Amino acid sequence: MAEEGSAEKSEEPTGRRLTKAREDGQVARSVDLSTAVVLLTATLFFSMLGEWFFHRIGQLFVSQFQFDRKIIDKVELLPAHFGQSILDGMLLAFPVMVALALIALLVSGLPGGFIFSPQLILPKFSKLNPLSGLARMFGKRALIELAKSVGKFLLIGTILLLTVMHNLDALLLINRLTVEQAARQAGNMILDACFWMSLGLVLIAIIDVPIQRHQIHERLKMTKQEVRDEMKDSEGRPEVKAQIRRRQREMATQKMMGKVKDADVVITNPQHFAVALAYDPTSDGAPMLIAKGTDEVARRIREIAREEGVELFESPQLARALFFTTKLDESIPEALYHAVAQVIAYVFSLNDAFSGRQRYVKPNPDIPENMRFDENGFLPS
Numbered sequence: 001m002a003e004e005g006s007a008e009k010s011e012e013p014t015g016r017r018l019t020k021a022r023e024d025g026q027v028a029r030s031v032d033l034s035t036a037v038v039l040l041t042a043t044l045f046f047s048m049l050g051e052w053f054f055h056r057i058g059q060l061f062v063s064q065f066q067f068d069r070k071i072i073d074k075v076e077l078l079p080a081h082f083g084q085s086i087l088d089g090m091l092l093a094f095p096v097m098v099a100l101a102l103i104a105l106l107v108s109g110l111p112g113g114f115i116f117s118p119q120l121i122l123p124k125f126s127k128l129n130p131l132s133g134l135a136r137m138f139g140k141r142a143l144i145e146l147a148k149s150v151g152k153f154l155l156i157g158t159i160l161l162l163t164v165m166h167n168l169d170a171l172l173l174i175n176r177l178t179v180e181q182a183a184r185q186a187g188n189m190i191l192d193a194c195f196w197m198s199l200g201l202v203l204i205a206i207i208d209v210p211i212q213r214h215q216i217h218e219r220l221k222m223t224k225q226e227v228r229d230e231m232k233d234s235e236g237r238p239e240v241k242a243q244i245r246r247r248q249r250e251m252a253t254q255k256m257m258g259k260v261k262d263a264d265v266v267i268t269n270p271q272h273f274a275v276a277l278a279y280d281p282t283s284d285g286a287p288m289l290i291a292k293g294t295d296e297v298a299r300r301i302r303e304i305a306r307e308e309g310v311e312l313f314e315s316p317q318l319a320r321a322l323f324f325t326t327k328l329d330e331s332i333p334e335a336l337y338h339a340v341a342q343v344i345a346y347v348f349s350l351n352d353a354f355s356g357r358q359r360y361v362k363p364n365p366d367i368p369e370n371m372r373f374d375e376n377g378f379l380p381s
Helices: 002-007 015-023 031-064 069-073 075-108 130-138 140-166 168-172 179-220 224-236 238-257 295-308 316-325 334-353
Strands: 265-268 273-278 288-294 311-314
Touching: 015 179, 031 075, 031 179, 140 168, 140 179, 168 179, 238 288, 238 295, 265 295, 265 316, 265 334, 273 295, 273 316, 273 334, 288 295, 288 316, 295 311, 311 334, 316 334
Parallel strands: 265 311
Antiparallel strands: 265 273, 273 288
């Protein structure tokens, strides 16, 4: 059943699902990578300082078999003697152990990043379900892990066998050496084995990391229904809806502002309203309202008009009439044709004045009674 459910998951995971999975600790992790790096680091350390380290270990072993007369005569001093030896051994190994632990911690976060998820340490009663356990044992993921384990066993086993065969003569003669020499010889053989094992684990990690990432990605894939449900849930939240509407308004305003430069005239209130009109004399259509706004938006329309050299025409009644009766990218109402024609004719005459033609007197457009709105969009009673 688990395999059938995963087969239906054909959709890529959404950002929300990836975020939630990360919060739950579901990220790529490769134990093989951590093991390989730690073992390789330890091997490099011992290859540089191993002689000194194993020499010190040999000295500690030798010291355990040397007793002075005081200890022999007083048996009660033996625990303190052995305790001091154990402490010396721990102090010798402690810096190396701490360094390797830190490296393991750092390397563990490389495949999927570093996260802290308390949910990973909480008990999950769903794991006690025997059916789920059987699905995990015989599922696709379990088969992959089994193949990896068999491959690792064969590879590491082969490396150890070759290492033992290579050092077989030295192993047979190790009982003829002093304790210190035997410790040094054993250390060199262990170092040699660890070096080749670390290279084998590096090879395994190179294969394992992409597999872990692929498995996590496949596990997080979603069905079409899950994607629809998530979209419905996300868009249904008030804060998400508000954010979408705000973004839509910002995009619409930005698009509208880009059209102001194409206007022939901007009619203002002069402060609270601004309406930008465009007119093509070669067409039979009426002037189009391409931008409008109040307060801050109106101020920005006026600024862009000044920057682009678009004429500003102050007419409070006409600006309000156009603002409240005409939508964006629509023609002006027929009732305002005459008033707008006066304004556009005046603006065109300003451009013609540079060519020596007659300049029109600035008009005072007459607005019909049923379009004389106040600043709140109400008509006089």
